Amino acid sequence: MNDQPTDYSSIDSFHVGRRRKPNFTEHETRQLDLGSNNISNLYEFRNLQLNNLEQLSLASNQLKSFEELVHLKQLTHLNHLLLKDNSLISSNNKRSISRDDLISIIQQKLPQLKRVDDIDLPTKIGFGVDNEIIHLPKSAPHCVPQDMQSFLAKFIDEYYRLFDTRGRSELHACYQDSCMFSLCIAPTESSMVPTKSYKYGPLIYESRNLKKIFDDNKRTTLLRHGKTDVLDFLRIKFPLTKHDGKSFHVDVFSTANNRAIFTVNGLYREIDQGVNGPVRSFQRTFTCSQTPAGVLIVADHIMIINATDSQVLNMTRSTPPASSSTEPSSSKMMESQNVPGPSIDIQTQMIHRFSQQSGMNIEYSKLCLSENDWNYERAAQKFQDCLKMNVIPPEAFKKP
Known part of the structure; x- marks a missing residue:
């Protein structure tokens, strides 16, 4: 029997049997099999020098949470991971998840992977930035270029006048034929600022919140394509609203190539059920293009969240802007004639x-x-x- 210590310096791969503890200090290890070792967490991987590891088997262990995979993030050369026969559950405690959800969750944790078990992963699209802290250039808040101010004032005033009209039929003239629309309802349970507890009703099922929805087919379905699909949604499914123009703040991102990309932030009240309906805070991003028919919306994304107490109070204090017409609108006449209390x-x-x-x-x-x-x-x-x-x-x- 040879009593000399074993030299692992030339080993490219090895298998670890049950309850055997390997020497993990070898930088040249390419493959590592830790299957059937009753492993329940991966925290120790943070301290291991496996800089060149390409394939790792964690099959048939006791891993419970996908969150454990973050401890493998530093293994930048890892491209194949085996996880079968583990009782993994997602962060929302769902034990049975689809293959698409599985791929999405794992790629979020380990974007360097190319294969999981026998599944080849699709190419991950993302930013090529490894820094945890990104220093952005300073910018002025609510920035609107001088040459855009007149156009945006007219556009926003006219658009929200049409949007707050019952039926919204005249919005047809605002959108390009191949336009897109999406809605995102932001969660309030993790909000640092307390918000109102208004319910969203059926609208919650139309939310394309990418932090909540992992299925690619559902993501595609919730992205409205074409003028007909967009307007049908806005007319039928989006609640009747009254926006508070005094709460609006506008930021312009780009005005290049005959396109303008800008956001409108503000408050609106849902008035389907009366004048005391829920107040929502919103951020709406428009992409508009110059066409022979005029400036049309080619992309429209709105994110909404329940308003805070102070926002509701400020909206209650504010008065509606004066109409440019000498005659009161029909909606204002209806409101003045039907004020309860x-x-x-x-x-x-x-x-x-x-x-x-x-x-x-x-x-x-x-x-x-x-x-x-x-x-x-x-x-x-x-x-x-x-x-x-x-x-x-x-x-x-x-x-x-």
């Missing part, structure tokens, strides 16, 4: 009483009552519920 004098008495009993200032007391259709008991119950959940902002109790 008690008289102004009674509302004022209710506000002061509610402020005294709740301890909130006049503005927040008015907001709470108006959002509950001036039903005093319902508003009081809502106040108690919000107080227990500690979601009322401190400024609500600041009085002059």
Whole structure:
């Protein structure tokens, strides 16, 4: 029997049997088999010098979470990973996931891979940047070039006038025949700023949030193609809205090659169910192109999230902009004729009483009552519920 220590310097691959512990310090290892070793986490890989490892088998182990794969990220030459016969589950605790979802999740964790088990992975498209911190050039907030200001003011004013019209039939003239549209509803559960708990209803199923949807077919389906498909969605599925023009902020990204790319950020209220409907905060990115028929929208993406308490309060304070026409619009006439609730004098008495009993200032007391259709008991119950959940902002109790 040879008692001399074994020299692994020329070994390109080796197999690790059950409960055997290999020497992982060999930089030249190309293949490593750790199958059937009861491995439940991969944290130790962060400390191993496997700089040239190309193939790794972790089959038939006890791995539970895809999050463990991040510990293999530093293995930049790794291109083939075997994971079969592990009880892996996704971050949303779904044990049965499709092949497309599996590929997407693994590629997000390990973009260097080319093959998983017997599956050849598609080419991953992304930014060729390895730095964890990217230093972006400074830019002025809400930047609109001088020569774009007049055009954008007219475009935004006209577009949102048509968008806030019941039926939205006149929007047909704003979009190119081959245009695209997508909607993304941002999650609120991880938001650093408390938001209103308005429900989205059926609209939530139309959201193309790429952090929530991994299936390529569903992603494609939720991307609306062509004027007919886009307008059908906006007319039928998107709620009737009233935008607050005073909340708008505009940023222009590009004006090259007869195209303008810009975002509009602001607030709107859904008025399908009345004047006290949910208030949403939105960011809408337009790509417009100069055509013989004029400037048309070729791409339209909107991201929405529930508004915060302060945003709702600011929107309640603001008054609608004056119409350029001498005659009031039909929508304004309808609103003025159908305002629910008690008289102004009674509302004022209710506000002061509610402020005294709740301890909130006049503005927040008015907001709470108006959002509950001036039903005093319902508003009081809502106040108690919000107080227990500690979601009322401190400024609500600041009085002059």
